[in-house]
Amino acid sequence: MHAESQIREPLILGNKTYRNITDDIIAPIEGKATRLWYILFTIACITFAWGIGCLAYTIGVGIGAWGSNNGVDWAWDITNFVWWIGIGHAGTLISAVLLLFRQKWRMAINRSAEAMTIFAVCCAAIFVLLHTGRPWLDYMLFPLPNQFGSLWPNFNSPLLWDVFAVSTYFSVSVVFWYIGLVPDFAMIRDRVVNPVAKKIYSIASFGWGGNVRHWSRFEEVSLVLAGLSTPLVFSVHSIVSFDFATSIVPGWHTTIFPPYFVSGAVFSGFAMVLTLMLVVRKAYKLEAYITVKHVEYMNIVIIVTGSIVGVAYLTELFVAWYSGVEWEQYAFLNRATGPLAWSYWIMMTCNVISPQLFWFKKLRTNLVFTFILSIVVNIGMWFERFVIIVPTLCRTYLPSTWNTYTPSFIDVGIFVGTIGMFFVFFLLYSRTFPVIAQAELKSILKSSGEAQKKEAAHHSHH
Amino acid sequence: MATKQIIHGIYNDEVPLLEGCKKLRESGIRIADVFTPFPVHGIDPIVGVPRTRIAICSFIYGITGMSLATLMMWYMMIHDWPVDIGGKPNWAYYFNIPAFIPITFESTVLCAAHGMAITYFLRCWLVPGARPKNPDPRTTDDKFMIYLELNDEQSKKADEILRSTGAEEINYKGTITIEPKY
Numbered sequence: 001m002h003a004e005s006q007i008r009e010p011l012i013l014g015n016k017t018y019r020n021i022t023d024d025i026i027a028p029i030e031g032k033a034t035r036l037w038y039i040l041f042t043i044a045c046i047t048f049a050w051g052i053g054c055l056a057y058t059i060g061v062g063i064g065a066w067g068s069n070n071g072v073d074w075a076w077d078i079t080n081f082v083w084w085i086g087i088g089h090a091g092t093l094i095s096a097v098l099l100l101f102r103q104k105w106r107m108a109i110n111r112s113a114e115a116m117t118i119f120a121v122c123c124a125a126i127f128v129l130l131h132t133g134r135p136w137l138d139y140m141l142f143p144l145p146n147q148f149g150s151l152w153p154n155f156n157s158p159l160l161w162d163v164f165a166v167s168t169y170f171s172v173s174v175v176f177w178y179i180g181l182v183p184d185f186a187m188i189r190d191r192v193v194n195p196v197a198k199k200i201y202s203i204a205s206f207g208w209g210g211n212v213r214h215w216s217r218f219e220e221v222s223l224v225l226a227g228l229s230t231p232l233v234f235s236v237h238s239i240v241s242f243d244f245a246t247s248i249v250p251g252w253h254t255t256i257f258p259p260y261f262v263s264g265a266v267f268s269g270f271a272m273v274l275t276l277m278l279v280v281r282k283a284y285k286l287e288a289y290i291t292v293k294h295v296e297y298m299n300i301v302i303i304v305t306g307s308i309v310g311v312a313y314l315t316e317l318f319v320a321w322y323s324g325v326e327w328e329q330y331a332f333l334n335r336a337t338g339p340l341a342w343s344y345w346i347m348m349t350c351n352v353i354s355p356q357l358f359w360f361k362k363l364r365t366n367l368v369f370t371f372i373l374s375i376v377v378n379i380g381m382w383f384e385r386f387v388i389i390v391p392t393l394c395r396t397y398l399p400s401t402w403n404t405y406t407p408s409f410i411d412v413g414i415f416v417g418t419i420g421m422f423f424v425f426f427l428l429y430s431r432t433f434p435v436i437a438q439a440e441l442k443s444i445l446k447s448s449g450e451a452q453k454k455e456a457a458h459h460s461h462h
Numbered sequence: 463m464a465t466k467q468i469i470h471g472i473y474n475d476e477v478p479l480l481e482g483c484k485k486l487r488e489s490g491i492r493i494a495d496v497f498t499p500f501p502v503h504g505i506d507p508i509v510g511v512p513r514t515r516i517a518i519c520s521f522i523y524g525i526t527g528m529s530l531a532t533l534m535m536w537y538m539m540i541h542d543w544p545v546d547i548g549g550k551p552n553w554a555y556y557f558n559i560p561a562f563i564p565i566t567f568e569s570t571v572l573c574a575a576h577g578m579a580i581t582y583f584l585r586c587w588l589v590p591g592a593r594p595k596n597p598d599p600r601t602t603d604d605k606f607m608i609y610l611e612l613n614d615e616q617s618k619k620a621d622e623i624l625r626s627t628g629a630e631e632i633n634y635k636g637t638i639t640i641e642p643k644y
Contacts, residue, residue, distance in 0.1 A: 016580060018499060018604035143538060156547050161564040168572045175579045183602070187499070190599035209595025210602055211609075214586050215501040217514045221582045224517050227573055229538035232571050239564055366491035442604075443500040446476075 004447040006457050011105055011444065013288040015451035018442050021289075025184075025438040026191055028431060036283065037427065044423035051417010054410045055130065063133050072393040075409040077131040079385040080418065082240055083151040083268070084124035085166065085398040086261075086381060089233055091117025091270020092173060095180075096229035104448055105297050107440045108289045111184075112280060114271045116431065119425040120272075121170045123418040128166070130414075158242035165239040169232055174226045179218070182208045184434040211440075221288065237262045251331030251392040254319070260312035267305035267351070268381035270298050274374040275390045276426065278367055280435060289436055292365050299364040302377065306355030309384075313352060331392055339404060340391040341385050343351065350380020465637050467617045470598060470609040471624040472631040476502045479606040482627035483508045486608070495609040497601040514565050516585070520578035527573025531566045597635070611638065 033041075058065050063091045091113040098106035122232050129135050131390050140146075141163045143153055185205035192198050208214070238258035245257040254349075274295065281290040320332045335344045354376050358364040429435075446452050476498065483505065486493055493509050496502075504538040536555045539545075540561075544552035551557035569629070583589060601607050608629075610620055624632050 022603045028621075082628045143534065150542055152543060153537050154545070154547055155535050155565060156550050156558070156561040158564075161568070164568040168568045170573045172571065175575060179579060179582070183500075184595065186596075189594065189603040190596070190602045202594065203590050205594070206583065206590060207594055208588060208593025208602075209497060210499060211497050211506055211512075211595065212509050212511050213495075214588075215498065216506050216511055217516055217582055217586060219501050220514045220516050221578060224520050224578060228520075228571050228575050231567075235564065235567060242564075338559045417475075439500045443503075 001351070004453070006453065008119075009291075009293045010450035010453050011108065011289075011291065011448040012441070013291055013294065013450045014229070016288065016449055017418045018444065018445065021438055021442055021445065022187060022191065024286065024288070024319040025434050025436050026188060028435065029188060029433075030192065033431060034283065037431070039422065044427060046422045047416050047420025048424050050413050050422075051420055054413030057213045058130060058410055058414065059135060063131065065408060065410045067405060067411050069403060069405065070195055071396065071403045072390055074389050074393065075405055076386075076407050076415060077127045078243075079130075079382065079389055081124045081127040081386045082261075083378075083382050084120045084127070084418065086237065086238060086265035086268045087378070088117040088120035088124070088169075088269065088384075089117070089237060089262070090108075090261075090273050091120075092169075092176075092229050092233040093266055093269065094273070095176065096226040096233065100230060103292050104444045107437055107444060108286075108291075108294055109298075109436075110275060110276055110440075111177075111180065111437045112276060112430075112435050113269075113299075113364050114173065114180075114270060114278060115426065115429050116269075117169070117173050118177060119422050119429075121166065121173065122144075122425070125166070125170070126414070126418055126421075128162075135320050141272070151370050152281045158239060158246050161239045163167060165236045168270075170238045172229060172232060174227070176222075176229060179221060180440075181226070181433065181436055182206055183218070183439040184212060184437065186210065187438060188434065212381070216337045234262055237265045249392060249396060250325070250327035251335070252388070253328075254316065256312055256319070260309065260316075262383060263308035263312070264384060265275070267302060267309055267355075267380055268372060270305070271374040271377035271381070273368055274298055274302075275378070278371045278374070280430060284435065286436065289441065291336050295367060295370055296361075296365050299345040299370060301354050302374075303358045303364075306351060307376070310352040310355075313348065327397065334393050334395045335387055336391070338391055338395065340387070340394065343391065344387050345389050347380055347383040350376050351384060412430035463536065466611045466613055466640055467610075467637050468635040469610040469612060469617060469620060469624075470633040470635055471610065471620075471629045472600075472633070473608075473627075473629050474604065476606055476613065478593065478628040480505060480508065482608060482624055482629060485623045485627055486610075486620060489619055489623065491610070491612065491616055491623075493608060496609040497609065499597070499602050499604060499606070502536050502606070503603045516578060516582060519581050520574045523572030523577030523581075525571045526577070528566055528570040530573070531569030532562070533547040535562050535565065558602045596624070611640075 066076065068077070091110075094106050094113045098110070129138050132138055132141075141153065141160070182205055185201050186208035189198060189201040189205045238261065241257035241261035245254060247253060277290055278295070281287050298313060317332055320328045323329075335341070354373055357373065362370050369423040381391040394404055395402055471482065473482065479496070479498070480502065483493060483496065487510070488507060496505060496509055498505075532555075539558070540552060540555050546552060550561065555562070596602060597609065598605065598607055608624070610618055621632060
């Protein structure tokens with residue numbers, strides 16, 4: 001048994017036993033849903049339904065229903081796609097990168113963060129599948145044998161790399177998540193009394209038994225998957241940024257894009273994890289497991305990635321000036337002072353200034369403040385993608401193609417609908433899945449539980 | 463033909479469990495299996511489980527994925543129908559290799575991850591509808607169990623060791639008959 005330094009704060013508060021952890025994690029699954037849950041679920045379902053309506057309308061009449069036009073041919077669709085994919089990145093980062101760094105605090109949040117990843121990638125997929133205009137022909141994105149004289153997709157194109165990157169990312173994330181879920185489903189299977197639930201969890205747990213060989217393979221598989229997912233998660237957003245960076249549009253054609261996109265993605269993803277976890281810990285009484293210390297750790301990640309994003313914004317401006325390329329200079333002048341300058345300044349305020357407030361310990365350990373700021377960050381990150389895409393396309397090389405952009409009702413509907421879909425999935429998940437990886441959490445109880453740490457300190461004095 | 467007694471030694475903590483396993487092995491008793499609610503570190507060498515080779519499988523799947531992606535892109539872009547796209551070289555694979563790196567990488571990860579996951583599920587026989595493999599349902603909650611299949615003489619010794627290391631329950635679950643191997 002490895003004892004942990006007393007200087008480190010406990011990650012599990014109170015005097016918990018293994019049995020307590022089981023009881024606390026299973027409580028939301030065995031118990032009845034609260035009124036708040038039903039209210040939130042109804043709102044989410046209504047917005048989701050609105051989204052489905054707008055989606056069906058788009059498929060019916062074509063993407064002319066959107067605000068996109070001849071010059072601004074990418075607008076809300078790609079903005080929303082990049083935003084959702086970015087949000088997804090925190091889940092993989094928490095479960096993979098923090099596993100490789102042996103950060104124990106990930107265990108309280110990795111399950112829900114990975115669930116968030118999967119739901120966010122589903123939302124993102126809607127936009128890419130739809131923006132092709134004829135979604136029933138989307139199978140042509142894949143290199144399938146065909147009868148068009150054997151016409152293959154273009155492997156030189158970053159858009160095709162994106163197809164491979166996002167589908168690999170999604171499927172690997174699902175598998176990683178599920179492998180972790182199997183032992184926890186088995187715990188529920190062995191606990192629930194309702195025969196229907198028992199049957200369902202029995203099928204979902206794949207007959208898990210938890211013997212030595214299984215655990216030994218489980219740990220090896222988790223480690224190797226973490227090792228594979230780490231470069232994968234960096235590659236996905238790098239490739240998303242290649243969609244822009246390999247073009248010759250001024251303001252897009254920059255080498256800084258991959259690291260800048262990846263840190264932005266982690267920044268917004270952690271903000272979304274905070275938004276969700278602050279509600280989950282309260283609603284399901286998991287304050288002993290998702291502690292203020294966990295929130296503080298996540299806020300520190302937000303300061304780091306937020307500062308990287310801030311430096312990237314300033315570097316872009318500097319390089320535009322220093323390069324001496326007029327078009328590049330104009331692109332940034334237009335973003336900051338052009339007709340859509342308001343969006344640029346919203347982005348700057350939300351992403352560069354607001355995370356710096358977390359340097360104050362009082363603020364980064366204040367849960368209400370963190371909750372508000374986590375939403376501010378995600379508004380800022382949505383505007384970042386909007387600023388990169390729309391004002392840039394409004395002013396490209398040919399002044400005769402210059403125009404402006406207004407989103408249509410349908411654009412708004414699909415975007416709000418995906419937020420509804422995300423919350424429908426997340427709310428259903430939180431009532432049926434173990435929201436904390438309880439098996440892993442039990443393994444750190446001895447070293448990081450509050451009562452256990454106190455006892456260890458007591459023993460070391462004698 | 464030999465008759466063996468099935469014994470479940472149940473502990474409520476992993477420290478005495480490890481102690482029990484160690485003592486059993488020292489007195490030459492074979493531990494058939496141990497069921498725990500979470501991975502107990504350091505138990506593998508005590509019980510005598512060798513290190514899993516699943517990571518080697520993953521490496522092989524990864525190499526396979528890399529080769530498949532290379533073969534696919536060479537066939538489609540160079541061999542079957544070379545197209546001049548923005549003047550990019552289309553007459554030899556190695557000339558245009560930078561454009562093929564991202565998909566080669568993704569395919570490597572795809573095959574390594576899924577191949578390993580499938581191997582893991584099949585090797586452990588974790589499939590939808592499989593019967594739960596833990597003989598006592600409490601071992602996914604907060605109990606730790608040593609599972610033994612022993613003859614009468616060994617049973618007595620094991621009982622003593624289990625008791626002395628703090629097992630809170632020792633359950634005799636009947637006997638099984640093992641056919642001799644010829």
